[in-house]
Amino acid sequence: MSALKSKLLELIVLCTVTLLFPAVIGRTVLRKDSFDAAPVAAMKARPPAYVFIGDSMAGSRIDMKLFEELSGETVGDLVRNGSASARWYLHFKNYVVDAGIRPKMTFIFFRDSILSDPLHRTQGKYREELEEAMKEREPVVEALTSREALARRDAGNWLLQKLYPVQERQTAVREVIEQRLLRIASFSMSRDDLKGSLGDTFELGDLRAGGPTDLATEEIKEIEKFDPAPTASFLPHILELSRKHQLPVCFVRVKRVQPDDEEWLDSYINDLRTWLTQNGALYYDESGDDAITREMYGNGDHIAEQYKPFVTRRFFEAVKDRLK
Amino acid sequence: MIFHSLDYLVFFLAVFALYWCLGRRLQNVMLLAASYFFYGYIHPWFLIPLLAVTVFDFVCALGIERFPQRRKLLATISITASLGMLCVFKYAGFFVENVSQILVTAGLPSFTNSLAIILPVGISFYTFQSIGYIVDVYRGRVAACRNPVDYALYVTFFPQLVAGPIERADRLIGQIQSTRFFDAGRAQSAVLLILWGLFKKLVIADNAAVTCNKVFALSEPDFAVLWAGVFAFGIQIFADFSAYTDIARGSSRLLGFELMENFRNPYFATSPGDFWRRWHISLSTWLRDYVYIPLGGSRGTRGRTAVNLLITFFISGLWHGAAWNFILWGIYWGILVVIFRSEGKHEGRDHWRPLRILGTFVLIHIGWLLFREGNLQHLAHLATLSPFRVTSEQWQVALYLFLLTFTYSIPIWLHAAWTEFGRPLGFMQSPRLSLLGRCAAAAMLFLGILVMRSTTSSDFIYFQF
Numbered sequence: 001m002s003a004l005k006s007k008l009l010e011l012i013v014l015c016t017v018t019l020l021f022p023a024v025i026g027r028t029v030l031r032k033d034s035f036d037a038a039p040v041a042a043m044k045a046r047p048p049a050y051v052f053i054g055d056s057m058a059g060s061r062i063d064m065k066l067f068e069e070l071s072g073e074t075v076g077d078l079v080r081n082g083s084a085s086a087r088w089y090l091h092f093k094n095y096v097v098d099a100g101i102r103p104k105m106t107f108i109f110f111r112d113s114i115l116s117d118p119l120h121r122t123q124g125k126y127r128e129e130l131e132e133a134m135k136e137r138e139p140v141v142e143a144l145t146s147r148e149a150l151a152r153r154d155a156g157n158w159l160l161q162k163l164y165p166v167q168e169r170q171t172a173v174r175e176v177i178e179q180r181l182l183r184i185a186s187f188s189m190s191r192d193d194l195k196g197s198l199g200d201t202f203e204l205g206d207l208r209a210g211g212p213t214d215l216a217t218e219e220i221k222e223i224e225k226f227d228p229a230p231t232a233s234f235l236p237h238i239l240e241l242s243r244k245h246q247l248p249v250c251f252v253r254v255k256r257v258q259p260d261d262e263e264w265l266d267s268y269i270n271d272l273r274t275w276l277t278q279n280g281a282l283y284y285d286e287s288g289d290d291a292i293t294r295e296m297y298g299n300g301d302h303i304a305e306q307y308k309p310f311v312t313r314r315f316f317e318a319v320k321d322r323l324k
Numbered sequence: 325m326i327f328h329s330l331d332y333l334v335f336f337l338a339v340f341a342l343y344w345c346l347g348r349r350l351q352n353v354m355l356l357a358a359s360y361f362f363y364g365y366i367h368p369w370f371l372i373p374l375l376a377v378t379v380f381d382f383v384c385a386l387g388i389e390r391f392p393q394r395r396k397l398l399a400t401i402s403i404t405a406s407l408g409m410l411c412v413f414k415y416a417g418f419f420v421e422n423v424s425q426i427l428v429t430a431g432l433p434s435f436t437n438s439l440a441i442i443l444p445v446g447i448s449f450y451t452f453q454s455i456g457y458i459v460d461v462y463r464g465r466v467a468a469c470r471n472p473v474d475y476a477l478y479v480t481f482f483p484q485l486v487a488g489p490i491e492r493a494d495r496l497i498g499q500i501q502s503t504r505f506f507d508a509g510r511a512q513s514a515v516l517l518i519l520w521g522l523f524k525k526l527v528i529a530d531n532a533a534v535t536c537n538k539v540f541a542l543s544e545p546d547f548a549v550l551w552a553g554v555f556a557f558g559i560q561i562f563a564d565f566s567a568y569t570d571i572a573r574g575s576s577r578l579l580g581f582e583l584m585e586n587f588r589n590p591y592f593a594t595s596p597g598d599f600w601r602r603w604h605i606s607l608s609t610w611l612r613d614y615v616y617i618p619l620g621g622s623r624g625t626r627g628r629t630a631v632n633l634l635i636t637f638f639i640s641g642l643w644h645g646a647a648w649n650f651i652l653w654g655i656y657w658g659i660l661v662v663i664f665r666s667e668g669k670h671e672g673r674d675h676w677r678p679l680r681i682l683g684t685f686v687l688i689h690i691g692w693l694l695f696r697e698g699n700l701q702h703l704a705h706l707a708t709l710s711p712f713r714v715t716s717e718q719w720q721v722a723l724y725l726f727l728l729t730f731t732y733s734i735p736i737w738l739h740a741a742w743t744e745f746g747r748p749l750g751f752m753q754s755p756r757l758s759l760l761g762r763c764a765a766a767a768m769l770f771l772g773i774l775v776m777r778s779t780t781s782s783d784f785i786y787f788q789f
Contacts, residue, residue, distance in 0.1 A: 008508040010508065010512060011508045012761050014512055014762055016762055017767050018769075018770050019770070020770040021770070021771060160330075166773050167775065169775055170774075170776070170777070177728075177731060184723075184726060186720055187722040189717065189720060194720055194724060197717050197721050198724065199718065202541075203540070207543065208541055208542065208543040275642065296446035320722070
C-alpha cells in the first residue's frame with residue numbers, strides 16, 4: 001500500500017473512531033429515577049393558601065414572608081430559577097394536585113411568550129432539573145418535549161441528541177465535579193454551607209443593574225399566533241387540572257425592563273388573555289403598572305432586591321380583591 | 325458564521341469536498357466566494373467595507389509599484405483610507421461620546437444622540453493585514469499582487485478573516501499562488517487541532533466564562549471573589565482566543581494552507597516583554613514591524629525607546645477597542661515593558677524562573693482586570709478592595725471558584741507544560757504519536773466536548789475587536 005493510501009486510511013480510521021466512540025458509550029449510560037419528593041412533604045407539612053410557581057422573575061418580585069403577612073395566610077414557594085412552562089406544569093400537577101394540596105389560588109408568573117413555548121428550558125442542563133419534578137410516567141411532558149418535537153424546531157440539535165445520548169449526562173458530570181470541589185474548598189464549613197454561601201454571593205439582588213450576566217438573557221421566542229391546542233403547549237393541561245380539581249389559577253405576566261414593542265406580541269398577548277379568561281383562569285398583567293419604573297430593575301428583567309417589598313405590596317394590592 | 329456552530333460544519337464540509345475537486349485557479353475563486361459567503365452570512369452589508377479595503381489597496385499597491393516616484397503619496401493615501409474607515413466604524417461613537425461628555429462638563433450644549441454604528445466583525449484584523457501588505461509593497465519586501473482574486477483571497481481568507489492570525493503578505497499570498505496538494509498526514513493533525521480548539525472554546529473558555537460573568541456582574545464583590553473571577557477571565561480569554569486560532573489553523577491546514585502560530589504558552593512568560601513574544605504573536609510582531617521599528621525602535625536613547633514602546637502599546641490598547649479601559653490596559657503594558665526591559669535574557673539554568681513566571685502571571689492578571697472591566701468608576705472601586713476584609717467564608721467561596729476554573733483548564737496546563745518543557749510540537753501534533761494515540765486523543769476530546777461543555781456558549785471574545 002502506498003504511503004498516501006495508508007495515511008488516507010489512517011485519517012478515515014481517526015474520524016470514524018472519534019465520531020463512533022461517544023455514540024457507543026452514550027448508549028450504555030442508564031437514566032436515573034430522580035423524582036424529588038421534598039416539596040410534597042413541605043407542602044403537606046404546612047398546607048399553603050397561596051402557591052407561587054415561576055422562575056427568577058417571580059423570585060425577584062415576591063417576598064413570600066411579606067405576602068404571608070399581607071394576606072394573613074400561608075404561602076407555598078414553588079419558584080425555581082431557570083424553570084419554564086414544562087416545569088411549572090409538573091410543579092402544579094405533582095406538588096399541588098397529586099399531593100392533595102388545595103390552595104385558594106396558584107399564581108404562575110411568566111414573561112411574554114414563554115408560557116406557550118413548551119420546549120423552552122427543557123434540553124441540556126435543564127433536562128435533569130426537569131426530571132427532578134417528573135414521576136415515572138409523564139406522558140404530557142414526554143409528548144411536548146420529545147425528540148420529535150425538538151426535531152421540528154431544531155433539526156441539528158435533535159440529530160446531535162439522537163446520535164450522542166451521552167450528552168444527557170452533562171449535568172451529572174458537572175454535579176460530580178462541583179461536589180468534589182466543594183469538599184476540597186470547604187475547609188471550615190460543611191459542603192452544604194459552602195453551597196449556600198455561593199448562592200448568597202451571587203444572589204440576584206447583589207448583581208449590578210445593567211451589568212453583564214448569563215442570567216435571563218435568553219431570547220424570548222417569537223410566536224406569531226397563540227395556539228391553544230394541547231399539542232402546542234402545557235397551558236391546556238394546566239387548565240384541565242385546574243378545572244378538574246377546582247383549583248383556581250392566576251397567570252401573571254411580568255413587566256419587562258425593556259418592553260418588547262413588536263406587533264406580534266400585542267396580538268399574541270390579547271389572544272392569550274382572552275383564551276385564559278374564557279377557560280376559567282385569572283390573568284394579571286404587571287406591564288400595565290406604571291408604578292414599577294426602570295430604576296427598580298436590577299439585572300435584566302429582575303427587580304432589584306431593595307424594591308422587592310414594594311413590588312410584592314403592589315402585587316398584593318392588585319390581586320387582593322380576586323383572592324376573596 | 326461562527327466556528328462552533330452546525331452551520332460552519334456543514335459549510336466547511338461542502339467547501340472542503342468541492343475544493344479538492346478543483347484546479348488551483350478555480351480553487352482560489354471558489355475559496356473567495358466561500359469566504360464572502362462566510363463573512364456576509366449574518367450581515368451581508370459587512371461585505372461593503374471589506375470590499376472597499378480590498379479594491380482600494382489592490383489598486384494602490386499596483387500604483388506604488390508602477391509609479392515609484394509617487395509611492396509615498398499612494399501608500400499614505402491607502403493607509404489613511406484604511407485607518408479612516410476603521411476610525412469611522414470603531415472609534416467615531418467613542419469620540420462623539422467623549423466630546424459630548426466634555427461639552428456637558430464645560431456647561432455647553434452637547435449632542436443629544438450618540439452615534440450607534442455597528443462594528444463589522446474582524447474589521448481591525450483585515451484592515452491591519454491590508455495595511456501590512458501596502459507597507460511591504462512600499463518597502464519593496466513583496467511584489468504587488470497582480471491577480472485581483474489572489475489579493476482578495478489574501479484579505480478575505482475565511483478561516484482567519486474574523487479574528488486572525490494577522491497574516492503577512494509574503495507568507496499567505498505565496499501559498500495562495502502556489503499549487504496545493506491534499507496531505508492526509510497533515511489532515512490528521514488538522515482534525516486534532518480543530519478538536520482541541522473546540523474543546524478549549526466549549527469546555528474551558530465557556531465554563532470559565534460562567535464564573536467570570538457572575539463575578540463581574542456583582543455590584544460589591546470582595547477581594548477574594550474578584551480575583552477568582554479575574555483568574556477565570558484569564559483562562560477564558562486565553563482558551564477562547566487560542567481556540568479560535570487553532571480552529572482557523574486546522575481549517576486552513578485541511579485546505580492546504582499553513583497559518584502562523586499565534587500563542588506560545590503565554591502564561592509561562594518570565595517577563596512582560598516575554599509575554600508579548602508569546603501572546604497574540606501575529607499582532608505583536610505586526611506592531612513591532614509596522615509601528616515600533618518605524619518609530620525608531622530601540623536605536624535611540626533609552627528615553628526615546630521608552631516613548632516608542634509606550635506609543636506602540638497605546639496603539640495596541642486602542643486596537644482592542646474604543647474604550648478607556650483598553651487604552652489604560654495598553655498604557656499599563658507599555659509601562660511594564662519599559663520597566664522590565666532591563667531584565668536581560670537568562671542564559672543557562674535560571675533558578676528564579678518559577679518566581680519570574682509567577683510574578684508575570686500576577687501582572688498579566690492585573691492587566692486582565694483592566695481589560696475586562698469597562699466601567700472606570702467601578703474599576704477604581706475594585707482597585708481599593710482589601711484582602712484583609714475578606715471573611716473566611718468568602719475565601720472558601722473564592723477558592724471554590726478558583727478550583728472550578730482550574731479543574732476545567734487542567735488540559736491547557738498539561739498541554740502548555742508538555743510543549744514548554746517537553747516537545748514544542750505538543751502531544752497531539754507530534755509526528756511520533758501512533759494512530760492509536762491520535763484516535764484516543766481525538767475521541768476523548770470529542771467525548772469531553774459532549775459531556776463537559778458549558779450550557780451557555782458565547783461568541784469568541786476577539787470577534788468584538
